[in-house]
Amino acid sequence: MPVLWLVIAILALSAIGYVMGRSRALSSAGGDTRALHSLPSYYGANVGLTILAPAFGVLIVWLLVQPFFIDRSIASQLPDRAVSADTTMDLVMSDVRRVAEGLDVAVSEGAMTAQEARSIRTEFTDVRQRLGEVGVALGSNVSAEVLSAAQRYRSMSRIGNLLMAMAVLGAAIAGFGISLSRTHSEFRARNVVEAGVRLILIGAACIAILTTLGIILSLVFNTIEFFRLYPARDFFFSLTWSPSFGGGSELGIIPLLWGTLYISFIALAVAVPIGLFAAIYLSEYASPRVRSFAKPLLEILAGIPTIVYGLFALLTVGPLLVSVFGDEGVGWMQSGTAVMTAGLVMGVMLIPFVSSLSDDIINAVPQSLRDGSYALGATQSETIRQVILPAALPGIVGAILLAASRAIGETMIVVLGAGAAARLSMNPFDAMTTVTAKIVSQLTGDADFASPEVLVAFALGMTLFIITLGLNVIALAIVRKYREQYE
Amino acid sequence: MYDLPQTDSHVIHEDLKVRARDVQVYYGATHAIKDVSVDIADKTVTAFIGPSGCGKSTFLRCINRMNDTIDVARIEGDILLDGEDIYDPAVDPVQLRARVGMVFQKPNPFPKSIYDNVAYGPKIHGMAKTKSDLDDIVERALRRGAIWEEVKDRLLEPGTGLSGGQQQRLCIARAVATEPEVLLMDEPCSALDPIATAQVEELIDELRQNYSVVIVTHSMQQAARVSQKTAFFHLGNLVEYGDTGQIFTNPQDPRTESYITGRIG
Ligand SMILES: Nc1ncnc2c1ncn2[C@@H]1O[C@H](COP(=O)(O)OP(=O)(O)OP(=O)(O)O)[C@@H](O)[C@H]1O
Ligand SMILES: [Mg+2]
Numbered sequence: 001m002p003v004l005w006l007v008i009a010i011l012a013l014s015a016i017g018y019v020m021g022r023s024r025a026l027s028s029a030g031g032d033t034r035a036l037h038s039l040p041s042y043y044g045a046n047v048g049l050t051i052l053a054p055a056f057g058v059l060i061v062w063l064l065v066q067p068f069f070i071d072r073s074i075a076s077q078l079p080d081r082a083v084s085a086d087t088t089m090d091l092v093m094s095d096v097r098r099v100a101e102g103l104d105v106a107v108s109e110g111a112m113t114a115q116e117a118r119s120i121r122t123e124f125t126d127v128r129q130r131l132g133e134v135g136v137a138l139g140s141n142v143s144a145e146v147l148s149a150a151q152r153y154r155s156m157s158r159i160g161n162l163l164m165a166m167a168v169l170g171a172a173i174a175g176f177g178i179s180l181s182r183t184h185s186e187f188r189a190r191n192v193v194e195a196g197v198r199l200i201l202i203g204a205a206c207i208a209i210l211t212t213l214g215i216i217l218s219l220v221f222n223t224i225e226f227f228r229l230y231p232a233r234d235f236f237f238s239l240t241w242s243p244s245f246g247g248g249s250e251l252g253i254i255p256l257l258w259g260t261l262y263i264s265f266i267a268l269a270v271a272v273p274i275g276l277f278a279a280i281y282l283s284e285y286a287s288p289r290v291r292s293f294a295k296p297l298l299e300i301l302a303g304i305p306t307i308v309y310g311l312f313a314l315l316t317v318g319p320l321l322v323s324v325f326g327d328e329g330v331g332w333m334q335s336g337t338a339v340m341t342a343g344l345v346m347g348v349m350l351i352p353f354v355s356s357l358s359d360d361i362i363n364a365v366p367q368s369l370r371d372g373s374y375a376l377g378a379t380q381s382e383t384i385r386q387v388i389l390p391a392a393l394p395g396i397v398g399a400i401l402l403a404a405s406r407a408i409g410e411t412m413i414v415v416l417g418a419g420a421a422a423r424l425s426m427n428p429f430d431a432m433t434t435v436t437a438k439i440v441s442q443l444t445g446d447a448d449f450a451s452p453e454v455l456v457a458f459a460l461g462m463t464l465f466i467i468t469l470g471l472n473v474i475a476l477a478i479v480r481k482y483r484e485q486y487e
Numbered sequence: 488m489y490d491l492p493q494t495d496s497h498v499i500h501e502d503l504k505v506r507a508r509d510v511q512v513y514y515g516a517t518h519a520i521k522d523v524s525v526d527i528a529d530k531t532v533t534a535f536i537g538p539s540g541c542g543k544s545t546f547l548r549c550i551n552r553m554n555d556t557i558d559v560a561r562i563e564g565d566i567l568l569d570g571e572d573i574y575d576p577a578v579d580p581v582q583l584r585a586r587v588g589m590v591f592q593k594p595n596p597f598p599k600s601i602y603d604n605v606a607y608g609p610k611i612h613g614m615a616k617t618k619s620d621l622d623d624i625v626e627r628a629l630r631r632g633a634i635w636e637e638v639k640d641r642l643l644e645p646g647t648g649l650s651g652g653q654q655q656r657l658c659i660a661r662a663v664a665t666e667p668e669v670l671l672m673d674e675p676c677s678a679l680d681p682i683a684t685a686q687v688e689e690l691i692d693e694l695r696q697n698y699s700v701v702i703v704t705h706s707m708q709q710a711a712r713v714s715q716k717t718a719f720f721h722l723g724n725l726v727e728y729g730d731t732g733q734i735f736t737n738p739q740d741p742r743t744e745s746y747i748t749g750r751i752g
Contacts, residue, residue: 288558368595372658375553376608376665377585386607391598 002161006059006168013172014051021047021183029185038190046189049196050179055172062164070156074149082145092146095138099127099150100157102136109134117154122147219465222458230452235459241422243442243453251456253463255422259432260464263343263418264407266428270347271407272400275354282355283362284384295359302352306412313345313417325429333429335419340428342417346410350403357402361395362388394478401475405468411436435460502529503570504669504699505550510564512545512554519545521723523564527669527716532691532700534710534731537720538746543703544592546720547671550701551587552580568669585612588667592674592703594654596646596661601638604646604657605629608665624664631693632660633686651678659687663694670694672702676709688713707747711735719743 025043029035036043075093083092106112111134112120120127127142142150183189227235230251238252278298282291318336325333325340333340365388373383389396411434419431420441442457449455505527512520520542527533527550535543545554552573554560566573573583585608597604605625608614615621625642629635634656638649646657655678662670672691676684691713694700704710710717711731718728719742727734727743738744 366595368591368593369597371553371556371591372595372597372661373607374556374581375551375584375589375591376611376661377581377583378607378611379581382611386611387597387599 002165003059003063006165009169010052010055010059010172013055013176014048017047017051017176017180018044021045021180024180024183025185025187025189028183036185037188038193042189042193043183043187045193046187046196047176047179047183049193050175051172052175053196053199054175055168058171059164059168062167066157066160066164070153070160073156074153077152078149079145082143082149095140095142095146096149096153098136098138099131099142099146100153102131102134102138103150103154105136106131106134118151120147216465219458219462222455223462226452226455226459229455235456239424241438243456245448245451245453249453251452253435253460255424256433256435256438256460257463258424259339259414259418259422260408260434260436262339262428262432263346263414263434264404266340266343267346267350267407267410268400268404270344271350271354271403274347275351275403276358276396278351278355279358279362280384280389283359284380284388295356298352299356300352301348302356304349306349306410307416309345309349310412310416313341313413317341317345318417321429332427335431337417337419337431338429339418339432342414343428345417346407346413349410349413350407353406354399354403357399358392358396361392361399364395365391394481398475398479401471401478405471405475408468408471409436409464410434411440415440435464439464503527504529504531504568505701506565506567506570507546507549508565508567510546510549510562510566512542512549512563513561514545514557515559519723520549523720523725525718525725525728527699527701529699530695530697531716532695532702532714533716533718534714535701535703535718535720536705536707536710536746537726539705541720542723543720544673547589547673547701547703550669550671551584551589553584553589555580585665586667587669587671588662588665589671590655590659590662590673590675592677594651594658594678596649596654596657598645598647600643601629601646601649601657602642605661605664608661612665614665628660628664629657631663631690632656633683633690634660652680652683655679656683656687659690663690667698669699669701672700674703674705676704676706684709707735719746721746 022040022044025036026033026040033040071093074096075089078089078092083089103112103117107114107117112130120130122142122144127147128138128140131138235251235253237254238250239254240250240252241255243249243251282295282298286294314336318338318341321338321341321344322333322336323329325331327334369387369391370383373387378386414434414437418433418437420433420437421431422438423430423432425432439457439460442454442460503526505525507523507525507527510520510523511518523546535547537543548554549562549566550568550573554562562574568583568587571578597607599607602625605628606615606621609621609624615624626635626639629638634653637653638657646654649657655675659672659675676687679687688709691700691702702710702713714731716729717731717734719726719734719738719740721742727738727740729739734743735747738747
């Protein structure tokens, strides 16, 4: 793995740079740290950073750009007849890449010499079989054009990697030289390091923001693509959800949204009162000793993976509900998977979420308000009801909205607990499904990313994203407004 | 000689309201109040003076059991209100606090409207039968708190939106609205301008007609102006207690004298 070696080389170089920069600064001051502008470690850090930053910058940019560049030039050299009527350029290019990878594997496993890999011809060798022997399965026979394109691909990649290594090492060495030559007692290494640290932090923030932006853009483009194939009116207003990959599917979001909202509603109806009361108990009544073990205990619930809750719904809560509300009991429930099952379990999942947020918010209400109320002869519950909760209410509403957006985005509990039937029904003991569960089922299996049945997943995701984004924005605005009150 | 409280001289035999005997307060290991015995008369203003940290607020909070809300606080000794031990397990601190009101050192209006701030206590204790009763109670309390003129047109605005001095007067109005028998005031004027201070002092004087008022203050002039009795605290001890005039003109204890003349900070 040449990139790994490159990274190790850069790190080693910058470690050497650190030591050299430090000692050079010290010797330029005659060993007296007081004569230096900055502490010696800053000079070292300056050299180290000046090696790291440009080298990694070049490396990252190169890694991003090279594949694009190679793809473009190979694609432009492909003869027209390589792309026959029943395929597209994309498919052919992915074949090319796959064959190139296969040749790499074959060479590295010793099944082929490098020379052989460069020169084999489809006329003389069954490439598909040769690659199959080393574990690279190809979907079809390799045409001559694809094979020669793959060979060109390999040689271009090799040259590219070589150039990259040279460029990266060059950048590192240049940084080394420049920063070391600037190191002397007058140099303001401390300020330079400060600026460098800021740049690194800005870089991290940019990566986070850009990734989010990228995700949103891919959602948006695929959603637009979907609406080109399927009318938006039907998507938003049709009351049926019945995808069929043969065509003629009805992809109405309403039954899914209904399931989502119904389950979330039940979950919140469970989580909000219990979570809130737990928070009030913990923050107002519990002694410090009880609090110190009850709070972490409650927060452990928040650390349980949702798939475990899903199992709990499937294996425990569902059968339990059936035994009461099923045919042997009241007769409302057909099977264990139902809105109620998923809603109850999701409610349990949200309890620690609501309670720990509310607990923080109730604790933020100043003690002086409690004192003021007690001093007027109010009891503890009067104080809580009439002074503390009103004061904390905006924050608690914010916490509930955040919990709601988690409930809406929850998937595993629904898949296991609520069933897969998209249904518009008022009965909470019916099986229903949600937007998230359907996104999963539309994308699993052999997905053809050109059909509306698959692309609908993006439209569903986009809708969900907008709903939860709206909820989060409102929640954060409320929480922030509340914070201002006491600051 | 200083460590022995001169218990007898602190005891008066007029209309007694609050009678404290050998009160000790500990905050964990800190001994904040040491052997304090004091008698607080009805229809009198009693001033607590003393250097910062000497335990004035702590002792004041003993009288309405506000120290119960502090986990580390521990109280020993007896405090009697109208002859009844307020630390008796049978006594409900909630009932007690309705009879012994308190105004805090820092204003702490509830995040409610000005009206609701004042109506809070009367509502809890069912003091008003009708809405107009309640309106009357609120208006009277706000007038006594010397803030009615400033807020009468904005009763429904939040109390937290008032200035610091206005908030403090709102808190005084809130405390008098429940008609307590004893009103404890912890430096009520530290955030007020001279005019509002004068108004509050007038209120204190008026309250004296019916109630017993205990006021903590750092202002000697204020203590001299409003109080009939003065107690001087020093390092958790009650050093001297007597008629205000006598404490300020003819203190018995050298510590009192140096504090009043400005030599102990
Ligand atoms: N909640 C508490 N926990 C621990 N110690 C406390 C607490 N409140 C007060 N103390 C201690 O008790 C002593 C008396 O404090 P107190 O607040 O009664 O003083 P004070 O006379 O009111 O002072 P000031 O004039 O500054 O208000 C101080 O030493 C203080 O540190
Ligand atoms: Mg105090």
